[in-house]
Amino acid sequence: MNQPAGQRKRVVILGAGFAGLHAAKALRDADVDITIVDRRNHHTFQPLLYQVALAVLSPAEIAQPIRTILRSKNVEVLMDEVTGIDKSARTVNLKSGTVLNYDFLVVATGSTHSYFGKDEWSKIAPGLKTLEDAVEIRRRVLLAFELAEGQMQETGTHTPLNFVIIGGGPTGVELAGAISDIAKLYMRRDFKHIDPTSAQVLILEGSPHILAAYPEDLQQSAIRQLEHLGVKIRTGSHVTDVQPGYVKVGDERIDSVVTLWAAGVQASPLGKLLGVPLDKRGCVMVNGFLHPEGHDDIYVCGDLAHVEINGKQVPGVAQPAMQMGEYAAATIRKILRGETPHKTFVYFDKGDMATIGRKAAVAKVEWPFKGHLSGLMAWFTWLFVHVFFLIGFRNRFAVLRQWAYTYLFYKDGARIITGSRELPGWETHPQSSVTLAEDIGNRSSAA
Amino acid sequence: MNQPAGQRKRVVILGAGFAGLHAAKALRDADVDITIVDRRNHHTFQPLLYQVALAVLSPAEIAQPIRTILRSKNVEVLMDEVTGIDKSARTVNLKSGTVLNYDFLVVATGSTHSYFGKDEWSKIAPGLKTLEDAVEIRRRVLLAFELAEGQMQETGTHTPLNFVIIGGGPTGVELAGAISDIAKLYMRRDFKHIDPTSAQVLILEGSPHILAAYPEDLQQSAIRQLEHLGVKIRTGSHVTDVQPGYVKVGDERIDSVVTLWAAGVQASPLGKLLGVPLDKRGCVMVNGFLHPEGHDDIYVCGDLAHVEINGKQVPGVAQPAMQMGEYAAATIRKILRGETPHKTFVYFDKGDMATIGRKAAVAKVEWPFKGHLSGLMAWFTWLFVHVFFLIGFRNRFAVLRQWAYTYLFYKDGARIITGSRELPGWETHPQSSVTLAEDIGNRSSAA
Numbered sequence: 001m002n003q004p005a006g007q008r009k010r011v012v013i014l015g016a017g018f019a020g021l022h023a024a025k026a027l028r029d030a031d032v033d034i035t036i037v038d039r040r041n042h043h044t045f046q047p048l049l050y051q052v053a054l055a056v057l058s059p060a061e062i063a064q065p066i067r068t069i070l071r072s073k074n075v076e077v078l079m080d081e082v083t084g085i086d087k088s089a090r091t092v093n094l095k096s097g098t099v100l101n102y103d104f105l106v107v108a109t110g111s112t113h114s115y116f117g118k119d120e121w122s123k124i125a126p127g128l129k130t131l132e133d134a135v136e137i138r139r140r141v142l143l144a145f146e147l148a149e150g151q152m153q154e155t156g157t158h159t160p161l162n163f164v165i166i167g168g169g170p171t172g173v174e175l176a177g178a179i180s181d182i183a184k185l186y187m188r189r190d191f192k193h194i195d196p197t198s199a200q201v202l203i204l205e206g207s208p209h210i211l212a213a214y215p216e217d218l219q220q221s222a223i224r225q226l227e228h229l230g231v232k233i234r235t236g237s238h239v240t241d242v243q244p245g246y247v248k249v250g251d252e253r254i255d256s257v258v259t260l261w262a263a264g265v266q267a268s269p270l271g272k273l274l275g276v277p278l279d280k281r282g283c284v285m286v287n288g289f290l291h292p293e294g295h296d297d298i299y300v301c302g303d304l305a306h307v308e309i310n311g312k313q314v315p316g317v318a319q320p321a322m323q324m325g326e327y328a329a330a331t332i333r334k335i336l337r338g339e340t341p342h343k344t345f346v347y348f349d350k351g352d353m354a355t356i357g358r359k360a361a362v363a364k365v366e367w368p369f370k371g372h373l374s375g376l377m378a379w380f381t382w383l384f385v386h387v388f389f390l391i392g393f394r395n396r397f398a399v400l401r402q403w404a405y406t407y408l409f410y411k412d413g414a415r416i417i418t419g420s421r422e423l424p425g426w427e428t429h430p431q432s433s434v435t436l437a438e439d440i441g442n443r444s445s446a447a
Numbered sequence: 448m449n450q451p452a453g454q455r456k457r458v459v460i461l462g463a464g465f466a467g468l469h470a471a472k473a474l475r476d477a478d479v480d481i482t483i484v485d486r487r488n489h490h491t492f493q494p495l496l497y498q499v500a501l502a503v504l505s506p507a508e509i510a511q512p513i514r515t516i517l518r519s520k521n522v523e524v525l526m527d528e529v530t531g532i533d534k535s536a537r538t539v540n541l542k543s544g545t546v547l548n549y550d551f552l553v554v555a556t557g558s559t560h561s562y563f564g565k566d567e568w569s570k571i572a573p574g575l576k577t578l579e580d581a582v583e584i585r586r587r588v589l590l591a592f593e594l595a596e597g598q599m600q601e602t603g604t605h606t607p608l609n610f611v612i613i614g615g616g617p618t619g620v621e622l623a624g625a626i627s628d629i630a631k632l633y634m635r636r637d638f639k640h641i642d643p644t645s646a647q648v649l650i651l652e653g654s655p656h657i658l659a660a661y662p663e664d665l666q667q668s669a670i671r672q673l674e675h676l677g678v679k680i681r682t683g684s685h686v687t688d689v690q691p692g693y694v695k696v697g698d699e700r701i702d703s704v705v706t707l708w709a710a711g712v713q714a715s716p717l718g719k720l721l722g723v724p725l726d727k728r729g730c731v732m733v734n735g736f737l738h739p740e741g742h743d744d745i746y747v748c749g750d751l752a753h754v755e756i757n758g759k760q761v762p763g764v765a766q767p768a769m770q771m772g773e774y775a776a777a778t779i780r781k782i783l784r785g786e787t788p789h790k791t792f793v794y795f796d797k798g799d800m801a802t803i804g805r806k807a808a809v810a811k812v813e814w815p816f817k818g819h820l821s822g823l824m825a826w827f828t829w830l831f832v833h834v835f836f837l838i839g840f841r842n843r844f845a846v847l848r849q850w851a852y853t854y855l856f857y858k859d860g861a862r863i864i865t866g867s868r869e870l871p872g873w874e875t876h877p878q879s880s881v882t883l884a885e886d887i888g889n890r891s892s893a894a
Contacts, residue, residue: 039868040864041589041593041862041863041864042862042863042864058505058506058507058508059505059863059865060505060863061505063863065637065862065863067637067638068637068862071636071637076600076639076640077596077637077639078596078597078600079593079594079596079597079864079868080597094597094601096594096597096598096600096601097601098597098600098601131863131865132865132866135865142488143526146488146526147526147543149524149525149526150525150526150527150541150543150545151543153523153525153543153545154541154543154544154545155544189518190512190514190515190518190524191514192523192524193523397848398845398848401844401845401848415488415489415512415515416488416489416506416507416510416512416578417487417488417489417526418506418578418579418582419579421486421526
């Protein structure tokens with residue numbers, strides 16, 4: 001039952017990522033009732049997820065309960081899942097059975113991994129989208145070193161510590177740099193039998209270039225910085241199979257103790273539920289006002305939206321997501337004031353950056369000046385920007401402290417393994433590949 | 448194959464809890480090779496586990512990788528599991544296949560929950576021994592509030608938020624106080640539909656007294672402090688059944704959205720593997736030198752040991768565990784020097800304390816003065832002692848910061864829900880028990 005005319009309007013926001021959260025924040029003091037729905041109770045600061053995955057930060061340092069961020073009289077937060085959207089009745093159905101009415105609907109449920117139809121690969125090669133993903137990747141990477149230490153103690157040799165990262169975009173590059181750092185800087189002193197610095201990190205990228213969205217000089221710089229860390233890069237390498245313990249490129253088998261997926265994303269399935277035209281990745285085709293054509297009460301924001309400005313698609317990263325959320329909120333405020341919105345969404349691109357382990361990064365800066373940065377300077381820019389945008393003072397302080405500790409003193413942040421002690425494919429590895437001379441002599445031959 | 452006479456002696460330590468860790472630390476500069484084996488890669492500071500469970504602290508703040516703590520030339524750390532001990536061959540078999548020789552064996556694998564033979568209860572009512580347990584308890588407690596909010600939104604009523612804690616020892620009391628704090632202090636402002644302060648916490652204790660190990664005046668004080676927080680206590684209440692959504696005391700059914708187990712512990716199964724006399728909880732009977740009678744090369748320390756001094760059993764808490772580990776190390780050092788140990792283990796009891804939420808606690812102090820403390824004073828003593836004994840500067844600093852933030856500003860620490868959104872028994876609850884008048888009006892009757 002919709003409320004009688006003249007009552008307060010209702011905005012329903014689906015998803016509390018960058019887009020949804022910024023839409024809600026920008027509407028906090030407006031004369032509307034807002035309901036924001038998310039499957040999780042927390043907003044995750046995705047750009048720092050890889051630091052949780054690689055044990056520099058703890059989950060709670062980059063996540064904050066949505067309720068806490070949006071504590072406001074006119075906002076209500078529901079931890080629930082969307083099961084249906086009825087555009088003509090203007091209702092959203094939730095899994096719990098709740099039905100929400102809306103006057104304005106903001107759909108911002110983002111994207112998820114795409115395994116290009118090979119969903120069975122997801123168990124073997126996890127991707128990095130959620131805190132659970134991050135903790136699972138951390139578990140696998142740390143466990144590989146522990147298992148190798150045990151194997152060395154038992155047999156005198158160990159499976160080579162080859163880490164394979166599928167995909168050479170920003171996430172792949174960040175994971176590669178961070179694993180290399182962990183092995184070479186932080187784990188060095190911790191093991192008696194294995195040499196953690198013998199770990200190899202390989203990036204497999206299908207296209208001819210890593211960091212395809214970056215200008216060529218920064219791509220080249222990233223390659224140099226990665227190679228300096230010992231990371232191997234193979235471009236033009238299409239992965240044809242992912243199995244426990246190895247991946248295949250064409251017919252070539254590449255052994256891997258831990259395989260990570262950073263290759264593809266697809267839109268959240270909510271795009272389909274909307275019943276409007278989608279692009280091939282499942283993103284919702286929207287016009288300049290972020291509406292699916294013909295549905296002026298619906299805004300699609302963030303990764304889920306396919307927006308083109310001057311024929312160029314707006315990228316699926318944090319900045320445009322925040323801006324779209326704010327744009328949708330501003331437009332809704334205009335309509336509430338009885339005005340007719342006429343300004344379409346414009347993406348104000350301040351630049352883009354990817355970090356490559358400790359003290360290395362590339363940055364394409366668009367604002368406040370234009371330029372390409374590499375190395376230490378880019379890395380400091382990265383640090384500054386990411387702390388600045390982190391939600392909440394507590395997190396900012398905690399993360400800064402943790403970084404100071406980690407980067408200045410080479411101390412581990414959160415190298416805790418929780419969960420199972422199984423690694424997919426570990427037992428299938430040949431156990432006779434790396435032998436080290438030194439050993440403190442506690443090995444027994446009584447087996 | 449044991450090494451020829453004259454070679455460096457080998458100490459194998461099983462378990463890196465308080466006892467094992469302190470034994471290893473005390474032997475770090477001795478002329479022995481040490482191998483410490485634990486199923487986990489980290490030492491957990493168990494006295495603060497309940498703060499992780501109740502979202503004040505993050506896992507990494509109370510845990511530290513064993514390798515990092517014990518970085519020393521003569522210590523090696525294996526993340527593995529013990530499958531057998533051969534006392535005559537002086538070997539320990541590990542799950543990975545590794546066989547360790549020992550000259551001295553320190554067994555300190557602690558204790559685990561006891562469900563008194565009803566192991567099927569463990570899924571419904573988790574206990575609190577590991578970081579995984581703590582994160583699971585956190586998930587359930589926080590999720591209950593979220594589910595109630597959703598239910599209220601949908602139906603206008605919600606299942607009463609009854610939390611039942613089985614067991615009134617220190618852990619039960621700590622969990623009860625902390626859940627009450629969360630509901631009354633931190634969650635108060637976060638929900639629109641439900642009133643988190645309506646949450647009820649009930650302690651069911653089988654014996655006639657909570658905190659049975661404490662003197663009567665402190666028991667009384669604890670009861671007053673708990674009641675002040677709104678916690679209900681029922682002593683002499685034997686739980687006869689634990690089911691999703693409720694527990695039974697005799698034939699009485701008590702509804703419960705989250706049931707937690709703090710009732711019983713039993714010794715780690717390693718006691719049995721030793722093949723020596725055990726007490727009824729599975730603890731190893733040891734003499735004054737912490738040896739199982741007739742096995743002078745084996746030391747059993749910590750919760751796994753049944754030690755009696757002047758006819759009184761040493762309690763299974765952190766202090767005696769640390770002291771036993773240090774005693775075993777000191778005795779081994781004596782033997783290495785060719786001396787014959789003649790001093791038996793003496794427990795230096797500095798006292799005992801249990802905290803009851805924010806700013807409340809009871810403490811029985813034995814050293815440096817004798818006395819009973821309650822309330823704020825006991826709580827500050829508790830804070831001080833626990834920060835002092837936390838392993839690692841980083842953790843101490845992080846925990847202090849987090850406490851300041853939480854206790855001074857009522858800010859949440861780590862209220863992140865990860866994992867599934869299912870709560871055992873939630874759907875079986877009657878959905879018509881609590882109705883609140885206020886509601887921001889976004890509910891729909893279109894269902």
